[in-house]
Amino acid sequence: MKYLDLDIKTINEKLKNKEIKPIDLVNEAFARIEETNLNCFITLNKEEAIKKALELEEKEVDNILFGLPIAIKDNIVTKDLRTTAASHILEDFIPIYDATVITKIKEKNMIIIGKTNMDEFAMGSTGETSYFGNTLNPIDKTVVPGGSSSGSASCVAAGITPFSLGTDTGGSIRQPSSFCGLVGLKPTYGRVSRYGVIAFASSLDQVGPITRNVYENALLLNAISGQDKNDLTSSSKEVKDYTKYLGKDVTNLKIAVPNYYMSEVIDKEVREKIINVINLLREKGCQVDYVDIDYLEYAIPLYQVIALGEASSNLARYDGIRYGLKIDNFKNIDELYKNTRTIGFGSEVKRRIMIGSYILSGENANIYYYKALKLRKEMTDSFKNILSKYDLIIGPTNTDVAYKLGTKQDDALKSFYDDLLTIPVNMAGLPALSLPVGYKNNLPVGMHIIGNYFEEDKIYQLAYFIENKLKEEV
Amino acid sequence: MKPTIGIEVHVELKTMAKAFSLSKNNFNDETNTNINVIDLGYPGVLPRLNKGIIDFALKACLAFNCKINRLMHFDRKNYFYPDLPKGYQITQQDTPIGYDGYIEISNKKIYLERMHLEEDTCKSVHTTDTLLNFNRAGVPLIEIVTKPCINSGKEAMEYLEKLRETLLYLGISDVKIEEGSMRCDVNVSVSDSDTLGTKCEVKNIGSISAVGLAIDYEIKRQEELIKKGEKIVEQTRRFDDKTKTTILMRYKETGNDYRYFPEPDIPYVYIDDEWLKEISDSMPILTDELKNKYTSLGINNNNIKTIISNKNICNFLESVIDKCNPIIASNLLTGDVLSYLNKNIIKIEDTKLTQDNFIKLVNKLDSKSISSKQGKEIINIILESDKDVDIIIKENNMEQISDDNFVIEIINKVVSSNPDSIKDFKEGKDRAVKYLMGQVMKESKGKVNPSLANQLLIDVLKKS
Numbered sequence: 023m024k025y026l027d028l029d030i031k032t033i034n035e036k037l038k039n040k041e042i043k044p045i046d047l048v049n050e051a052f053a054r055i056e057e058t059n060l061n062c063f064i065t066l067n068k069e070e071a072i073k074k075a076l077e078l079e080e081k082e083v084d085n086i087l088f089g090l091p092i093a094i095k096d097n098i099v100t101k102d103l104r105t106t107a108a109s110h111i112l113e114d115f116i117p118i119y120d121a122t123v124i125t126k127i128k129e130k131n132m133i134i135i136g137k138t139n140m141d142e143f144a145m146g147s148t149g150e151t152s153y154f155g156n157t158l159n160p161i162d163k164t165v166v167p168g169g170s171s172s173g174s175a176s177c178v179a180a181g182i183t184p185f186s187l188g189t190d191t192g193g194s195i196r197q198p199s200s201f202c203g204l205v206g207l208k209p210t211y212g213r214v215s216r217y218g219v220i221a222f223a224s225s226l227d228q229v230g231p232i233t234r235n236v237y238e239n240a241l242l243l244n245a246i247s248g249q250d251k252n253d254l255t256s257s258s259k260e261v262k263d264y265t266k267y268l269g270k271d272v273t274n275l276k277i278a279v280p281n282y283y284m285s286e287v288i289d290k291e292v293r294e295k296i297i298n299v300i301n302l303l304r305e306k307g308c309q310v311d312y313v314d315i316d317y318l319e320y321a322i323p324l325y326q327v328i329a330l331g332e333a334s335s336n337l338a339r340y341d342g343i344r345y346g347l348k349i350d351n352f353k354n355i356d357e358l359y360k361n362t363r364t365i366g367f368g369s370e371v372k373r374r375i376m377i378g379s380y381i382l383s384g385e386n387a388n389i390y391y392y393k394a395l396k397l398r399k400e401m402t403d404s405f406k407n408i409l410s411k412y413d414l415i416i417g418p419t420n421t422d423v424a425y426k427l428g429t430k431q432d433d434a435l436k437s438f439y440d441d442l443l444t445i446p447v448n449m450a451g452l453p454a455l456s457l458p459v460g461y462k463n464n465l466p467v468g469m470h471i472i473g474n475y476f477e478e479d480k481i482y483q484l485a486y487f488i489e490n491k492l493k494e495e496v
Numbered sequence: 497m498k499p500t501i502g503i504e505v506h507v508e509l510k511t512m513a514k515a516f517s518l519s520k521n522n523f524n525d526e527t528n529t530n531i532n533v534i535d536l537g538y539p540g541v542l543p544r545l546n547k548g549i550i551d552f553a554l555k556a557c558l559a560f561n562c563k564i565n566r567l568m569h570f571d572r573k574n575y576f577y578p579d580l581p582k583g584y585q586i587t588q589q590d591t592p593i594g595y596d597g598y599i600e601i602s603n604k605k606i607y608l609e610r611m612h613l614e615e616d617t618c619k620s621v622h623t624t625d626t627l628l629n630f631n632r633a634g635v636p637l638i639e640i641v642t643k644p645c646i647n648s649g650k651e652a653m654e655y656l657e658k659l660r661e662t663l664l665y666l667g668i669s670d671v672k673i674e675e676g677s678m679r680c681d682v683n684v685s686v687s688d689s690d691t692l693g694t695k696c697e698v699k700n701i702g703s704i705s706a707v708g709l710a711i712d713y714e715i716k717r718q719e720e721l722i723k724k725g726e727k728i729v730e731q732t733r734r735f736d737d738k739t740k741t742t743i744l745m746r747y748k749e750t751g752n753d754y755r756y757f758p759e760p761d762i763p764y765v766y767i768d769d770e771w772l773k774e775i776s777d778s779m780p781i782l783t784d785e786l787k788n789k790y791t792s793l794g795i796n797n798n799n800i801k802t803i804i805s806n807k808n809i810c811n812f813l814e815s816v817i818d819k820c821n822p823i824i825a826s827n828l829l830t831g832d833v834l835s836y837l838n839k840n841i842i843k844i845e846d847t848k849l850t851q852d853n854f855i856k857l858v859n860k861l862d863s864k865s866i867s868s869k870q871g872k873e874i875i876n877i878i879l880e881s882d883k884d885v886d887i888i889i890k891e892n893n894m895e896q897i898s899d900d901n902f903v904i905e906i907i908n909k910v911v912s913s914n915p916d917s918i919k920d921f922k923e924g925k926d927r928a929v930k931y932l933m934g935q936v937m938k939e940s941k942g943k944v945n946p947s948l949a950n951q952l953l954i955d956v957l958k959k960s
Contacts, residue, residue: 338583
């Protein structure tokens with residue numbers, strides 16, 4: 023047992039009474055990185071982390087996150103710390119500013135251990151599209167850790183850091199959290215600033231916390247939430263203290279289970295785990311109803327049109343002119359673009375840029391993109407309709423548990439199906455969390471809890487109840 | 497054959513900050529100093545929205561009688577070019593802030609199809625390498641597009657002059673074509689039937705008069721081609737200042753594909769009644785209204801034209817016009833003051849001239865307390881010092897004598913010592929009066945009121 027395996031409250035006590043120092047936690051984290059060898063970091067921040075830990079010895083422990091190690095997904099820019107988005111095109115890119123979430127993390131005196139591995143530009147759900155090689159799942163090194171926040175999930179699951187930040191465009195926090203047996207939240211669109219997050223699909227991207235348990239997740243959301251003048255899409259809605267709702271009685275919560283989320287497409291054992299939770303909730307006295315939510319079945323084509331359309335535009339800036347990779351043997355400007363982008367981007371990214379460009383091209387914009395925007399609104403309205411009658415929506419996070427490495431690499435379409443149940447949430451901009459609720463063949467099963475806009479509190483309330491109830495069962 | 501012309505004008509808005517970042521909006525500062533991560537399109541950055549650009553554009557919308565898209569958004573125009581940092585330009589495709597407006601010129605209304613907000617690119621400087629100046633990246637622009645309703649170079653020039661003048665009076669742009677803060681592209685087509693002909697675009701013309709020349713040349717060129725039975729091919733041309741001709745740059749490629757879509761990083765903007773009222777309450781008096789006002793005050797057309805085309809002079813006139821004779825004031829400003837400013841290449845604000853002193857001077861002239869010649873002397877003094885007009889008059893003994901009896905006394909003295917002149921006068925020789933007046937002025941050391949003296953002199957001569 024190491025200090026890092028203790029719960030946050032205990033670590034905080036020990037820091038306060040000087041039983042341990044931040045440097046002890048930092049040293050443990052780096053030792054574990056070497057022990058575990060999961061390739062979950064692209065860049066380590068060792069020198070700075072040690073320096074920061076020593077500096078903190080002079081300071082008062084002023085908040086519960088003080089001195090705690092955190093890992094940051096490598097598509098969130100960190101000043102003076104290489105940020106690559108797992109792409110060759112940004113391999114040597116050292117940002118000159120901090121993302122807003124990083125500023126907030128630093129204000130809490132958390133210690134950044136390193137930048138985590140991910141699918142290139144967050145495009146993928148296995149971690150295998152990373153230019154820096156795939157990340158391993160500490161639970162079983164033969165299966166994928168999920169993605170695109172692969173390293174952020176892997177390093178928390180391995181006990182390297184108790185906290186990490188991921189980003190979620192179509193399930194990239196929730197799916198790896200589910201595959202690695204962790205708690206991962208995608209907040210309401212606009213709850214957390216996107217300033218400094220390397221954009222994939224601007225209308226879907228959101229930063230969120232990945233942690234070992236619900237309480238620690240709520241703690242980290244407290245730290246990173248809030249309006250930011252640098253992000254016009256961030257909300258002015260008041261930030262709640264999300265830890266306050268933990269332990270609050272759940273009896274009166276009304277819960278919906280979409281039939282679509284429990285259909286034949288979902289693995290039977292996974293469904294059984296969810297049904298087990300439904301039974302627990304009903305026993306507790308919660309109202310749990312099966313419902314239909316219209317348009318959910320369009321999630322994947324919607325994602326391909328909207329996310330890839332936006333991505334094709336967001337990735338246009340990597341042109342070899344101002345920063346990043348530049349391939350020098352060119353005769354004219356078109357050749358500079360072509361050579362730089364051909365060599366700089368991996369094949370999944372190129373495939374998505376091509377699809378996105380095609381979709382926005384000429385008349386296609388009307389056939390695909392503007393139609394998709396209408397459908398997105400319809401899907402959002404059907405969610406709103408259900409959430410006007412129910413407090414929360416639950417179901418599985420994924421269709422199945424983590425699968426073997428390499429299985430989906432050759433099928434471009436198949437990897438999207440991992441996000442079948444997570445994409446609709448991004449489309450509607452709702453908050454949702456993945457919570458571990460058991461195992462299938464020793465691999466964790468994740469449950470999805472979806473809430474109404476800015477009601478992360480209710481999600482945590484229910485998640486905390488289930489988390490504890492399941493502990494009792496064991 | 498009938499020519500049809502449409503004009504697109506890009507105008508830089510002179511807001512303090514850029515359109516979507518807090519960088520200073522000043523291209524002319526040292527190269528690449530007014531830039532930040534947003535202007536450079538760094539990974540992870542998001543646009544901010546400078547509300548000032550909407551305020552400015554709304555002023556232009558109101559001045560040009562445009563309808564306003566109350567709920568508007570921005571769009572991304574995607575293309576690759578080294579001067580475009582993000583690989584897309586933030587512009588307005590679907591919901592231009594203004595549409596369906598018009599500008600009145602002397603003989604007709606020029607209809608505006610749309611006016612939209614967008615950001616400028618950075619400036620490429622071609623040496624042995626191509627260098628980029630990001631001071632311009634993100635500078636706010638409005639693009640104003642007319643309907644194809646202009647029929648000659650002359651009309652185009654009049655439209656542009658009016659547009660320029662109005663934007664200047666709105667105080668939202670420097671509108672200097674030479675410096676690029678106003679840029680004109682024209683589309684010219686010629687047709688011998690009711691349907692429009694194939695258009696040719698002439699880009700980035702360097703002055704309003706060059707626009708007129710370029711259009712007239714294009715009309716002639718296309719007419720000749722049509723007469724020869726040749727087909728006009730859609731193309732982009734440029735105006736060559738030396739030869740006064742247009743030169744082919746490139747043929748239009750089939751439909752540019754800009755992959756427009758709504759900018760997801762900027763929420764929709766709703767312009768409510770309150771916002772619009774705030775703008776309409778802050779509208780300055782525009783040139784049409786000023787012209788009418790000056791005409792009704794009796795200022796002559798030449799002076800009006802000069803005043804309107806010199807906004808600083810006009811501002812000065814406006815600040816004194818209610819407190820003194822507007823005709824005398826306008827004569828002074830367009831005459832002595834303007835030639836002083838032109839000679840020294842300075843603006844009226846750079847002189848020592850104060851409103852109070854100017855008003856005093858005009859009033860002295862109006863009451864004929866001083867002569868117009870003295871007025872000229874005084875204006876040149878008060879342009880260069882803040883010495884009070886009263887003191888100048890006193891110190892230089894310039895106070896005119898308007899006391900009839902005193903003036904008649906001098907006249908009698910002069911007339912009695914010049915009997916020959918009386919004879920000349922009786923014989924109808926004009927120079928007699930002039931000569932005697934000269935003597936009167938000399939005798940009085942220039943202090944008698946000349947028009948009064950002139951009148952009295954004639955009376956005396958007639959009686960003698």
